[in-house]
Amino acid sequence: MKHARVAYDGAIHDATEHHGRLLLADGRLVDFDAVTWLPPLAPVPWPRTVLALGLNYADHAKELAFKAPEEPLVFIKGEGSLIGHRAHTVRPAGVDYMHYECELAVVIGQRAKNVKRADAYDFVAGYTVANDYAIRDYLENWYRPNLRVKNRDTCTPLGPWRVDTAEVPNPMALALSTTVNGKLTQSGHTRDMIFDVPYLIEYFSSFMTLNPGDLILTGTPDGIVDCRPGDVIVTEIEGIGALVNTIRSAS
């Protein structure tokens, strides 16, 4: 099943995909363009942990002139950076290089501590698409990538769907692509991840508890380009969804 979370008619609703429309939990069927799409996540009692991978595809690591890391390069994002499908992301004034990153996002389904990779998929609830924008002008070499690059308001679109694991038999066999104004700029495949999903769950859960609703953004492949106000960016993962985002200037 494909789950969404939307604002419609003055309230926030859980919804599922139903023959090209949205079936709200209260039974109403509405069109995709009748709602405001929110990140497709159920509420959690504590702030969710959002772990994100850097340089997790060999080609992207090469693109950024790094050798592939020997252990996961991880940073953390605050929940406040998340926005939904079809929203706008701000390009700050005066910057030279802002790029998207199309990423498979893992949604944790149950409490995970000291999980072995063979059991790792039992702890996954589903998958969604993340666009983990970066403003490279602000990159500094202290706890890099630093939060000014990676934890900005509006800079982590997520969605449109959270897709149950039953519909994604092998998350390591999915094509990823990004288009800018309809032109293909990024094309990759999850099989090329350096650290795959089971490895990452084993790695994180070896020193920290993952809780339901926590997210792991698994990194992006080769093919990043600068994005300008007005550009429409579509980050898409096979079987998961196509996440649409538009860049706007800071007002």
Add this chain to the structure above:
Amino acid sequence: MSHAPVLAAGTVYGVLLNSRDEWAAWAAQMNEPPYKAAPKAPVLYVKTANTWSTCGAAIAVPARAPEVEIGASLAMVIGTAAHQISADTALSHVAGYVLVNDLSLPHASYYRPPIKYKNLDGFLGIGPRCATPTEVGDPNRQRLEVRVDGRLQQIVDLAQMRRHAAQLIADVSEFMTLRHGDVMLLGLGAKRPLASAGQRIEISAIGMPALGTLTNTLVREIA
């Protein structure tokens, strides 16, 4: 969650290299690789919800780590959201202040984000009480005492922070909104004391009983 928080908080952010003594200790390396330049923006990190421990809680230290580093600080709890605000009005966004014990496994490099050193379960003591802005007054006038098994190990003088509370909120809120319930640490001192399993850590602010004493005991992690 094994550790209930002292308050329903949002995201907890810490800041590295904010104290003058910590900055001075690193100054000679700042222009060397891999850093290549002194930091310009506040150097932030996140203490995820799995790290939260209440006052009085035992905190498990993994067997691979003989000692942990004690990062005593005072934290601001945000009341009304702060987005691109000036230092002049920043403190009006603070709902209260709480003591924190920001534990880390010692790490020699600040180049990459410190997740496996700072985000272990239970590695942020918070409490015992959120004091009001009226009770605390100027947060940067506070001096924190750190005791291990009753012996004074460090005094953290918050007047020595390079960015005081208001400037820190202003500089962070320039690029990310601090939301209701978010928590921002004011910074750590240099030469942070170490402690190991079996020891008791107490943090208090001199002459400020409204903040109470944050107490946590370190225990060996059960494999």
